[in-house]
Amino acid sequence: MKGKFISIEGIDGCGKSTHVKLLARWLRSHGRKVVITDEPTNGATGRIIKRVLIGKLKLPIAAEALLFAADRAQHISEVIKPALKTGKVVLNERYVSSSLAYQSARGLSINWISSINKHALMPDLGILIDVPVDIAFARIKSSRRLDEFERNLRLQERVRRNYLRIARRERLKIVDNTRSCDEVQAEIRKLVSAVL
Numbered sequence: 001m002k003g004k005f006i007s008i009e010g011i012d013g014c015g016k017s018t019h020v021k022l023l024a025r026w027l028r029s030h031g032r033k034v035v036i037t038d039e040p041t042n043g044a045t046g047r048i049i050k051r052v053l054i055g056k057l058k059l060p061i062a063a064e065a066l067l068f069a070a071d072r073a074q075h076i077s078e079v080i081k082p083a084l085k086t087g088k089v090v091l092n093e094r095y096v097s098s099s100l101a102y103q104s105a106r107g108l109s110i111n112w113i114s115s116i117n118k119h120a121l122m123p124d125l126g127i128l129i130d131v132p133v134d135i136a137f138a139r140i141k142s143s144r145r146l147d148e149f150e151r152n153l154r155l156q157e158r159v160r161r162n163y164l165r166i167a168r169r170e171r172l173k174i175v176d177n178t179r180s181c182d183e184v185q186a187e188i189r190k191l192v193s194a195v196l
């Protein structure tokens, strides 16, 4: 495939959307065609997941994990692969590592989550944007309402630890976003340049 698939991971409020936007601006200024996308998607399965996330629908955690995997399959075939085939850079927020970090923090086995995600196309680059949970919370508290996951501070702590634990096996590059946005973005651009 001609394009590049770059996936950004990390807890809520770590800075994914911020850095994706800055990265897209930079890539476009260098003449690259960029697609920004995220999970859960707005597709049929993604919309069910979003009802779960806002507490409108209760499902067993295993069912939730399967929905994320199904949503991902649709995302790959309808959005990611078509964009890659036409040479675009796909900047995606949340992917397999999100499933591993969040669903295992809520009791599922990492190996099982991994097995239901075997279908997923491997990104050319995976970046874990890391900040301590209290910093992420302080940064987002003023700007938007917290969803079900975000409200649970201890869960977020577990998710952050899981991310750091799975970074090696999922080949995620860890970027410390407690520094200034410019400094961090410069590091991210270096990582991206290396795979373009």
Ligand SMILES: Nc1ncnc2c1ncn2[C@@H]1O[C@H](COP(=O)(O)OP(=O)(O)O)[C@@H](O)[C@H]1O
Pocket (backbone or CB within 6 Å): 010, 011, 012, 013, 014, 015, 016, 017, 018, 019, 139, 140, 143, 177, 178, 179, 180, 181, 182, 184
């Ligand atoms: N390096 C940084 N320094 C200070 N604030 C930051 C930094 N990176 C992100 N932020 C701020 O943190 C908040 C959450 O960032 P956001 O990109 O929305 O996170 P996410 O998409 O991971 O949930 C935003 O208000 C953003 O401006």
Ligand SMILES: [Mg+2]
Pocket (backbone or CB within 6 Å): 016, 017, 018, 093
């Ligand atoms: Mg975001």
